[in-house]
Each structure stands twice: as structure tokens, then as C-alpha cells.
Amino acid sequence: MSEHVIIESYDKIVLAKITKERLLEPVVIGPLGAALLKEVDRHARIALVLDLSEVEYMASAFIGQLVALHKAVGVAKGRLALCGLKPSILPLIKVMNLDKIFVIYPEAQAAINLFKRQAP
Amino acid sequence: MTTQLVFRQDPPPALDSVWWARNWPSRLDRKLEAIEEVQNTLIARGQVAEDDLHWLMLCLDEAVTNAMLHGNEGDHTVPIAIQVGTSDGRWVVVVSDQGDGFLPEAIPDCENPDNLLLEHGRGIRLMLEWLDQLIYFHGGSTVWFARHPPQDRPPCPST
Numbered sequence: 001m002s003e004h005v006i007i008e009s010y011d012k013i014v015l016a017k018i019t020k021e022r023l024l025e026p027v028v029i030g031p032l033g034a035a036l037l038k039e040v041d042r043h044a045r046i047a048l049v050l051d052l053s054e055v056e057y058m059a060s061a062f063i064g065q066l067v068a069l070h071k072a073v074g075v076a077k078g079r080l081a082l083c084g085l086k087p088s089i090l091p092l093i094k095v096m097n098l099d100k101i102f103v104i105y106p107e108a109q110a111a112i113n114l115f116k117r118q119a120p
Numbered sequence: 121m122t123t124q125l126v127f128r129q130d131p132p133p134a135l136d137s138v139w140w141a142r143n144w145p146s147r148l149d150r151k152l153e154a155i156e157e158v159q160n161t162l163i164a165r166g167q168v169a170e171d172d173l174h175w176l177m178l179c180l181d182e183a184v185t186n187a188m189l190h191g192n193e194g195d196h197t198v199p200i201a202i203q204v205g206t207s208d209g210r211w212v213v214v215v216s217d218q219g220d221g222f223l224p225e226a227i228p229d230c231e232n233p234d235n236l237l238l239e240h241g242r243g244i245r246l247m248l249e250w251l252d253q254l255i256y257f258h259g260g261s262t263v264w265f266a267r268h269p270p271q272d273r274p275p276c277p278s279t
Contacts, residue, residue: 026148067237089174
């Protein structure tokens with residue numbers, strides 16, 4: 001369990017809001033990644049909205065965790081959206097060409113609305 | 121154009137001037153203290169634009185984490201050495217560990233689409249995006265990176 005994420009579930013959509021400004025330390029990144037993967041296991045065909053609007057700094061190790069999360073959601077035939085990426089974070093995703101695989105929204109509510117419309 | 125990684129076996133050149141130098145224990149729970157000291161040194165000397173602080177933090181974090189975790193294998197009794205200073209008008213950070221280095225072939229090619237879903241190996245590629253120079257000396261056990269301060273940066277080519 002991680003103290004750096006608030007997870008709420010409603011209407012078959014899981015909203016995970018990361019509350020840590022700096023995702024740099026292994027003691028933060030490891031449990032956070034594990035907590036998110038656990039949510040993928042807990043919800044069949046999860047619709048996961050990951051709100052990163054509080055995150056200002058991100059190590060490449062957390063980008064690896066995002067890729068692991070993307071793969072786990074894919075295996076579970078679920079959906080994942082990243083939201084609220086600050087100007088300090090979005091270029092990291094683009095440089096790594098990960099904007100081609102991640103669904104990215106400016107705000108969490110936009111992703112929630114989309115997932116509601118696309119509910120299976 | 122993205123900076124190219126250089127990999128050498130020889131030791132790094134001496135800096136023109138040294139602003140800050142410390143040995144630091146290989147403790148990941150204390151790495152942010154070291155990173156903030158380096159960052160504050162560069163900020164106090166006007167070497168990094170405020171809009172670029174996240175890039176500086178990322179580069180420092182990658183260099184220090186790799187030195188502690190991979191170079192010194194997380195051994196708290198083995199320090200890393202950090203230097204901050206100048207060379208040829210640029211600010212420079214040098215981070216040395218006491219490991220055996222690594223083979224450059226071990227670094228994944230992040231431009232290869234087949235590697236898009238790798239869960240590791242992106243740190244150096246991200247550093248290259250922002251830095252003017254990134255050199256591994258001593259077969260990989262010393263990382264040396266540099267960037268021109270904001271006031272001396274060449275103008276961006278017109279588009």
C-alpha cells in the first residue's frame with residue numbers, strides 16, 4: 001500500500017490521484033507502482049484514470065512503472081488514461097514516444113466522462 | 121538535435137573551477153539531500169533557468185541513483201563522489217562511483233520501436249534530451265555532464 005495515492009472507485013471507473021510532488025525515491029516509486037498494479041488485479045477489465053496533476057518531478061524509474069501499468073491493464077483487457085500531466089512531465093513522455101501508447105487527457109474529469117460513454 | 125552519448129575508458133579532465141565537491145554515502149534515502157545541494161549550488165550561480173529545474177532534477181537523480189545503486193551496489197559504506205564546477209564556460213556535474221563501470225551495449229536503444237515497452241533503461245536517453253554533453257569516463261564509473269548556462273546558450277535555430 002502506498003500513502004502517496006488516493007484511490008476512489010465509482011461507476012466501474014477507478015480514479016487514482018497521486019499526491020506526491022516528487023516521484024524520485026525508490027521507497028516512493030516501488031510501493032506506488034505496486035498499489036496501482038494491485039488495483040488492476042482487483043477490478044475486472046479496469047477503467048483506470050491516473051491523475052498526475054500533483055506531480056512535478058518524475059524519475060525514469062516511475063516512467064517504467066507507468067509502462068508496467070499499461071501492460072498489466074492491456075493483459076486485463078482494461079483501459080488506462082493519464083491525466084493532468086504538468087509541463088515538466090509531458091515532455092518526458094513525448095521524448096520516449098510513450099504518447100503513442102498512453103491515452104492522455106488534460107484533466108481527470110475528461111477521461112472519466114469518456115470512460116463512462118464507452119462503458120462496456 | 122539530441123546530444124550524443126560518449127563513452128570513454130580514460131579519466132575525466134579536471135574542471136576549470138570547482139564550486140562544490142563532496143563524497144556522499146551510497147544511501148538512496150539520502151540522495152535527495154545531495155541532489156538539492158547540487159541544485160542549490162547551480163541555482164545560486166544563475167546556471168539553470170527556473171523552467172528547466174525539472175530537467176536538472178531528473179539528470180541529477182539519474183546520475184546519483186545509478187552511481188549508488190548500480191555502481192556501488194547500494195553499499196552504504198562505499199561513497200560516491202560528486203563535483204560541481206565549470207569547464208569551457210559550461211556548468212558541469214561529475215558523479216563517480218567505485219564500481220567496474222558497464223558496457224555501453226547494455227544501454228537499451230530507446231529509438232528502437234521494439235523497446236518502447238521496456239520497463240527500464242530510459243534515464244540516459246532523457247538526460248541526452250536536455251544536456252549539451254554527456255560523457256561516461258572510466259569505462260562507465262564516472263558520469264560527466266554539462267550544459268551552457270541560460271545567458272550563454274546559442275539561439276535556437278529559426279524554424
